[in-house]
Amino acid sequence: xxxxxxxxxxxxxxxxxxxxxxxxxxxxxxxxxxxxxxxxxxxxxxxxxxxxxxxxxxxxxxxxxxxxxxxxxxxxxxxxxxxxxxxxxxxxxxxxxxxxxxxxxxxxxxxxxxxxxxxxxxxxxxxxxxxxxxxxxxxxxxxxxxxxxxxxxxxxxxxxxxxxxxxxxxxx
Numbered sequence: 001x002x003x004x005x006x007x008x009x010x011x012x013x014x015x016x017x018x019x020x021x022x023x024x025x026x027x028x029x030x031x032x033x034x035x036x037x038x039x040x041x042x043x044x045x046x047x048x049x050x051x052x053x054x055x056x057x058x059x060x061x062x063x064x065x066x067x068x069x070x071x072x073x074x075x076x077x078x079x080x081x082x083x084x085x086x087x088x089x090x091x092x093x094x095x096x097x098x099x100x101x102x103x104x105x106x107x108x109x110x111x112x113x114x115x116x117x118x119x120x121x122x123x124x125x126x127x128x129x130x131x132x133x134x135x136x137x138x139x140x141x142x143x144x145x146x147x148x149x150x151x152x153x154x155x156x157x158x159x160x161x162x163x164x165x166x167x168x169x170x171x172x
Contacts, residue, residue, distance in 0.1 A: 018067040029056035076136035080104040083111045108132045
């Protein structure tokens with residue numbers, strides 16, 4: 001229903017399903033704990049229910065980890081550089097073969113629709129065009145390294161100027 005409303009694939013669909021799954025796992029866990037405590041209060045030790053409680057905890061942990069990883073994946077995709085096609089410029093997504101008006105640019109300079117890229121990266125972690133490995137964390141790290149390098153170069157230029165000024169002052 002939400003996909004029809006948005007007229008394209010809904011990016012947060014898997015997150016919503018993970019949340020629903022998490023709620024059901026929490027309810028299942030709560031009910032099993034209540035039954036376990038009820039039986040214990042009657043003076044019996046329900047070993048068979050202990051296995052269910054442990055199984056519920058395992059599923060609950062798995063659901064929480066899956067939800068966290070999916071959110072991180074979507075946030076990393078959203079941080080990729082946005083590309084807007086200018087008038088007269090035609091950029092084609094090689095995944096769906098549709099024209100791109102707004103897309104995401106990878107480190108290898110290829111541009112794709114966000115929805116297409118998300119679907120592709122679920123299956124493979126390489127660029128669909130050039131097959132180079134895609135590391136979503138790497139691009140931000142490279143930008144930070146470039147900024148640090150530029151800052152160091154600026155500091156070195158200042159040091160060179162200061163040294164040159166001192167040499168000039170000593171020479172005078």
